[in-house]
Amino acid sequence: MSETPDSAVRTYIGEHRTAFLDDLAEWLRIPSVSAQPAHTADVRRSADWLTAKLTETGFPTSEVWETPGAPAVFAEWPCDDPRAPTILIYGHHDVQPAAREDGWDTDPFEPVIRGNRLHARGAADDKGQVFFHTLGVRAHLAATGRNAPAVHLKLLVEGEEESGSPHFRALVERHADRLAADAVIVSDTGMWSEDTPTVCTGMRGLAECEIELFGPDQDIHSGSFGGAVPNPATAAARLVAALHDDHARVAVPGFYDGVSELTERERELFAELPFDEQRWLRTAKSHATCGEAGHTTLERIWARPTAEVNGIGGGHQGPGSKTIVPASALVKLSFRLVAGQDPDHIEKAVRDWAAGQLPEGIRYEITFGAATRPCLTPLDHPALQSVVRAMSRAFEQPVRYTREGGSGPAADLQEVLGAPVLFLGISVPSDGWHAPNEKIELDLLMKGVETTAYLWGDLAANWGEAH
Structure with a gap:
């Protein structure tokens, strides 16, 4: 035979x-x-x-x-x-x-x-x-x-x-x-x-940027000048806070333009997988899930675009107090992109959004790295x-x-x-x-x-x- x-x-x-x-x-x-x-x-x-x-x-x-x-x-x-x-x-x-x-x-x-x-x-x-x-x-x-x-x-x-x-x-x-x-x-x-x-x-694709914020030309006394000049660290915190809405959707206008939405069949196929969320959380070294409302954890990490704060800082970081209005602050952001999103469009949308969020007196520079589609x-x-x-x-x-x-x-x-x-x-x-x-x-x-x-x-x- x-x-x-x-x-x-x-x-x-x-x-x-x-x-x-x-x-x-x-x-x-x-x-x-x-x-x-x-x-x-x-x-x-x-x-x-x-x-x-x-x-x-x-x-x-x-x-x-x-x-x-x-x-x-x-x-x-x-x-x-x-x-x-x-x-x-x-x-x-x-x-x-x-x-x-x-x-x-x-x-x-x-x-x-x-x-x-x-x-x-x-x-x-x-x-x-x-x-x-x-x-x-x-x-x-x-x-x-x-x-x-x-x-x-x-x-x-x-x-x-x-x-x-x-x-x-x-x-x-x-x-x-x-x-x-x-x-x-x-x-x-x-x-x-x-x-x-x-x-x-x-x-998913990837776009990354670094936003440098500048206020006074040097660190200045918070008692003499605080509350009367814009603080770049406060501006950085407000910028980060404005990145998402109350439903964990990215609040940058135009961010979701062209997004290829999951079909019902794709959602069904994801749901068929033997996903243990508690085990996944242990792997993630985290204690609770969160993210865009209306989507499961697998949908969020595989098929939805995201914006993450990778780093934020400014002013005094050492031990003890230093009562200043810092001269500068820094925010590092990354955006995971899904099918239908164009990294060039995302860059323009983020630049326009940041310009509208920052107060007068705060100068800024945004630098984008090479993107992945x-x-x-x-x-x-x-x-x-x-x-x-x-x-x-x-x-x-x-x-x-x-x-x-x-x-x-x-x-x-x-x-x-x-x-x-x-x-x-x-x-x-x-x-x-x-x-x-x-x-x-x-x-x-x-x-x-x-x-x-x-x-x-x-x-x-x-x-x-x-x-």
């Missing part, structure tokens, strides 16, 4: 599991810490290692791409069908700093398997999740008898994600022609839990549905939907390439990204391999029908 396609994939993965893990461990031993100049050579060594391994996997093109900082890796494996969709996989090969004295039980760059877990810096974030694509594509070829993937497959593996991706957008813009794709798959994300496989459908893939997008079907086959259960409250470089790919961004990750919250004893669950890692083995054929089969 011949094997089914799924059993053929699983047989291939089982036969090559040990060699795959040996290769991954070799890569994890390279301390590719992009944030530390002492590891500059290691980040390059990591890029060179991956380039060679992708060539060994079968990619006809595998290159190191230079940036003013750390190098990225690009690989491409064309399909023999010119009508097949082009899929770009994104991940990163740099890792967070790690040292034994941070609380690691073992050397963070000497991978250790304990039980069914692989412990090492980068095991989950993000080398493990990048590397599962190598075995996945080989399993896809073995099970289908193909010599090339069923889609035009490209990889872009960044070397500076853990340092804020300072050169990433310029890299994408410079190589936009070679990176052109019908869809982008980000494998730098995770699932809800080990027994609840999920796929993320979007990430939000990204969202509709639930009915054919590429998203292919990811869901492939993941369901691998996990042999229904796949649910999440979003990500944070922000990342995925939006640059969406904006520059004009392609939808999808998220395929198998890491779970307990994996400890950026923490001591980071790990990856080996069974889940193999499910990631299996998912990609199914995904390319599903995309090829269903893309043409949808387009």
